[in-house]
Amino acid sequence: MRASGYTVETFASAGEFLAFPRLDEFACLIADINMPGISGLELFRRLISAGRPIPTILITAYPDDAARTRALNDGALCYLTKPFGDDDLLGCVRRALEP
Numbered sequence: 001m002r003a004s005g006y007t008v009e010t011f012a013s014a015g016e017f018l019a020f021p022r023l024d025e026f027a028c029l030i031a032d033i034n035m036p037g038i039s040g041l042e043l044f045r046r047l048i049s050a051g052r053p054i055p056t057i058l059i060t061a062y063p064d065d066a067a068r069t070r071a072l073n074d075g076a077l078c079y080l081t082k083p084f085g086d087d088d089l090l091g092c093v094r095r096a097l098e099p
Contacts (some may be wrong), residue, residue: 015040055096
């Protein structure tokens with residue numbers, strides 16, 4: 001992402017991300033579905049429930065059609081399965097940043 005000119009913040013966990021005091025500054029979130037503690041999908045849902053919708057790209061190495069459908073129906077911007085190409089991820093990020 002940095003090589004493509006984007007400013008990036010990384011977090012060790014969803015909990016660390018949720019504790020960040022300036023969540024409103026984020027234009028896009030990329031989260032893995034399978035993270036320890038809070039999953040990427042649960043993180044996305046918590047943000048929505050808190051009234052902090054951030055365009056979210058969910059990624060996973062364990063594709064699940066039902067989870068994909070739920071995530072996209074809940075409003076996730078993209079659901080990418082690993083391995084995916086740089087162009088796939090960059091396309092989703094560009095969609096997230098469209099005015």
